[in-house]
Amino acid sequence: MTINKNADGDKLTIALEGRLDTTTAPELEKDLKTSLEPVKDLVFDLKDLQYISSAGLRVLLSAQKVMNKQGSMVIRNASEDIKEIFDVTGFVDILTIE
Amino acid sequence: MCLRGLDRGSGFDGGRELTASFDGGRGLTASLDGAKEPFDTGYISRETERNLRGIIVEKSKLKNSLSRRITMLLLILMAIMAVIVGFISYKSLRNTYINLYSEKAQDMTKFLAGQIDGDLLPKYVETRQEDEYYRYLKRLFDHAKQSITGIQYLYLYYPEEDQFIYIVEGMKEGDDPANIADLTWEPYKYGETEKKHLLPDVHAKRASTEVILGPDVGYGETVAAWAPVLDSEGNLVAMVEADCIMADLNKVIRRQASFILGFQILFILISALAIIYMLRRVVVSPVTYLTNLVDSYEHGELMEDLSKFKYDDEVRSLALSFQDMTARIETYIRDLTIVTAEKERIGAELNVATQIQADMLPRIFPPFPDRNEFQLYATMNPAKEVGGDFYDYFLIDEDHLVLVMADVSGKGVPAALFMVIAKTLLKNRAQMGNFTGPGQILMDVNNQLCEGNEAELFVTVWMGILTISSGHLVSASAGHEYPAYFRGESFGLEKERHGPPLATMEGLRFRETETDLKPGQSLFLYTDGVTEATSADVELFGEKRLTDSLSAHATDDVTDLLKHVREDIDSFVGDAPQFDDITMLCLKYLGEET
Numbered sequence: 001m002t003i004n005k006n007a008d009g010d011k012l013t014i015a016l017e018g019r020l021d022t023t024t025a026p027e028l029e030k031d032l033k034t035s036l037e038p039v040k041d042l043v044f045d046l047k048d049l050q051y052i053s054s055a056g057l058r059v060l061l062s063a064q065k066v067m068n069k070q071g072s073m074v075i076r077n078a079s080e081d082i083k084e085i086f087d088v089t090g091f092v093d094i095l096t097i098e
Numbered sequence: 099m100c101l102r103g104l105d106r107g108s109g110f111d112g113g114r115e116l117t118a119s120f121d122g123g124r125g126l127t128a129s130l131d132g133a134k135e136p137f138d139t140g141y142i143s144r145e146t147e148r149n150l151r152g153i154i155v156e157k158s159k160l161k162n163s164l165s166r167r168i169t170m171l172l173l174i175l176m177a178i179m180a181v182i183v184g185f186i187s188y189k190s191l192r193n194t195y196i197n198l199y200s201e202k203a204q205d206m207t208k209f210l211a212g213q214i215d216g217d218l219l220p221k222y223v224e225t226r227q228e229d230e231y232y233r234y235l236k237r238l239f240d241h242a243k244q245s246i247t248g249i250q251y252l253y254l255y256y257p258e259e260d261q262f263i264y265i266v267e268g269m270k271e272g273d274d275p276a277n278i279a280d281l282t283w284e285p286y287k288y289g290e291t292e293k294k295h296l297l298p299d300v301h302a303k304r305a306s307t308e309v310i311l312g313p314d315v316g317y318g319e320t321v322a323a324w325a326p327v328l329d330s331e332g333n334l335v336a337m338v339e340a341d342c343i344m345a346d347l348n349k350v351i352r353r354q355a356s357f358i359l360g361f362q363i364l365f366i367l368i369s370a371l372a373i374i375y376m377l378r379r380v381v382v383s384p385v386t387y388l389t390n391l392v393d394s395y396e397h398g399e400l401m402e403d404l405s406k407f408k409y410d411d412e413v414r415s416l417a418l419s420f421q422d423m424t425a426r427i428e429t430y431i432r433d434l435t436i437v438t439a440e441k442e443r444i445g446a447e448l449n450v451a452t453q454i455q456a457d458m459l460p461r462i463f464p465p466f467p468d469r470n471e472f473q474l475y476a477t478m479n480p481a482k483e484v485g486g487d488f489y490d491y492f493l494i495d496e497d498h499l500v501l502v503m504a505d506v507s508g509k510g511v512p513a514a515l516f517m518v519i520a521k522t523l524l525k526n527r528a529q530m531g532n533f534t535g536p537g538q539i540l541m542d543v544n545n546q547l548c549e550g551n552e553a554e555l556f557v558t559v560w561m562g563i564l565t566i567s568s569g570h571l572v573s574a575s576a577g578h579e580y581p582a583y584f585r586g587e588s589f590g591l592e593k594e595r596h597g598p599p600l601a602t603m604e605g606l607r608f609r610e611t612e613t614d615l616k617p618g619q620s621l622f623l624y625t626d627g628v629t630e631a632t633s634a635d636v637e638l639f640g641e642k643r644l645t646d647s648l649s650a651h652a653t654d655d656v657t658d659l660l661k662h663v664r665e666d667i668d669s670f671v672g673d674a675p676q677f678d679d680i681t682m683l684c685l686k687y688l689g690e691e692t
Binding site: 051 | 555577580626678
């Protein structure tokens with residue numbers, strides 16, 4: 001998995017590529033721990049994300065909880081497969097998916 | 099060559115002799131007479147020394163041992179030095195002798211030329227007759243040659259343009275009279291040497307000394323000096339010449355040079371022996387001793403006290419470094435032992451944890467032997483030692499069976515602990531006296547799980563409550579996979595209303611789905627480990643393959659059905675590692691009649 005970050009003031013766009021699963025989720029989690037501090041507007045671009053597991057969902061959930069306190073978070077460009085996973089797992093009710 | 103009786107001086111132990119011998123091509127060897135051991139550095143005790151002997155002998159046989167290499171280098175350097183010094187001394191001696199003889203010969207010729215009355219000489223060349231004065235000259239020359247050593251020829255002659263005419267020659271004891279020139283001798287024709295060296299001086303009427311090399315002279319290298327004899331009017335009437343043949347002199351010079359060289363070689367050998375001895379005592383022996391200490395450390399002993407390295411030098415510094423290193427190694431080994439023991443303990447505890455977790459899941463089948471209305475079977479295969487998947491089933495009263503299938507996010511011990519909490523809360527809440535639907539149960543348990551969930555784990559749960567008598571099933575899903583139903587022909591996923599997983603956020607509500615199971619119909623619950631089992635080609639098992647596999651074995655006994663699905667998953671995955679827990683549960687509703 002590759003993580004591409006693009007910061008613009010207090011807006012941060014994170015583009016994920018590949019698989020976000022048990023093996024790669026800790027990498028994203030560690031990354032977010034340091035980079036979310038000044039962010040008010042967080043965007044996840046999932047255009048190139050092929051798969052997300054429950055471990056990946058957990059990282060997104062953690063980010064959502066942080067952003068609930070300091071700003072907003074949206075998920076963009078999720079593929080049908082990924083949307084299906086959000087749907088099945090009920091994450092559609094928690095995350096803002098555009 | 100053999101040296102004996104060399105005093106070893108204050109730097110040595112004294113009382114014993116140092117014997118050295120140089121034996122041809124094999125190199126220099128040295129040993130201490132009177133010492134029982136070949137090795138006494140003062141560094142170590144006799145006992146240790148004896149123990150070391152074997153090793154020392156072995157080490158001294160090293161092909162490129164330090165002492166042998168340094169010895170050879172030293173000898174080569176000293177030999178080169180000896181040759182250079184020998185050559186220089188020979189040259190310098192030769193120059194000294196040549197200068198000495200040149201001065202001697204010149205002084206002699208100048209003195210004799212001054213003693214001769216030039217006006218009386220021309221008549222001897224013309225008449226060739228001896229007289230009183232001629233005899234005086236003869237005596238003068240004889241006396242002169244007799245008194246000055248090293249002069250082979252001393253004579254007086256009249257020089258012409260291409261030859262000279264002998265007048266008189268000195269003779270000393272031992273000379274052959276036949277070789278001594280007198281007035282009767284034929285004139286001597288000039289060779290190239292005379293033309294080059296003598297004639298210019300004849301024309302200039304001056305005294306000179308020449309060192310003449312060349313075959314012309316007839317007797318090799320020669321120091322020749324001549325001085326002019328003038329008459330009262332200043333005309334050149336004769337030349338006095340003294341010749342010293344260097345051949346004899348060279349013998350003397352060579353003898354002296356050889357003596358110097360021999361003395362040097364002696365000095366070199368003594369120095370070399372002393373250096374080799376000091377080298378062994380100060381470097382090689384301590385290093386060998388240290389090597390032995392380090393070797394013995396391999397057998398698990400700490401290096402002993404290093405007080406034997408009494409000089410504060412590089413070897414002692416090396417020994418101290420080794421000592422520090424062994425201390426660090428000891429500490430490291432101790433730490434490693436503790437860490438390893440700790441790791442083993444954790445491993446053992448993990449095994450117990452796995453056992454406890456396995457024991458938490460109901461595993462006795464059939465679960466309710468006296469209930470004929472349904473068949474139930476479930477399996478769980480964790481990917482790691484302890485997993486986050488779980489299933490559960492229990493009766494809350496005679497007519498109501500609760501089914502639970504859940505998957506905690508993440509893996510390992512944290513997921514397993516969370517699973518224990520979730521499972522316990524769900525069962526407790528479901529078994530509380532006041533009957534409520536699964537939606538209410540999930541809502542309550544979610545709120546409990548959200549309290550202090552710092553690890554931010556969550557759990558997807560599917561919970562269904564079956565009314566056994568009627569086959570009515572009420573279910574709620576907290577983000578869990580859609581269940582598969584067998585309604586008579588094949589298995590198919592039935593989509594239902596979803597809520598987010600438990601422990602994500604407080605205050606979530608879960609809508610319920612209601613359905614009816616007719617006798618012969620089945621319900622299949624699973625976790626994402628089934629649909630997301632991945633093959634070596636990174637392809638997912640997927641819902642299609644799952645329902646196909648289920649349908650193919652739909653009529654089997656529930657136990658066989660799960661075994662067959664598992665076999666299908668295994669053959670699909672092949673050798674690829676199992677990433678996620680694989681958990682399945684199947685309920686076949688039979689109804690009241692059977």
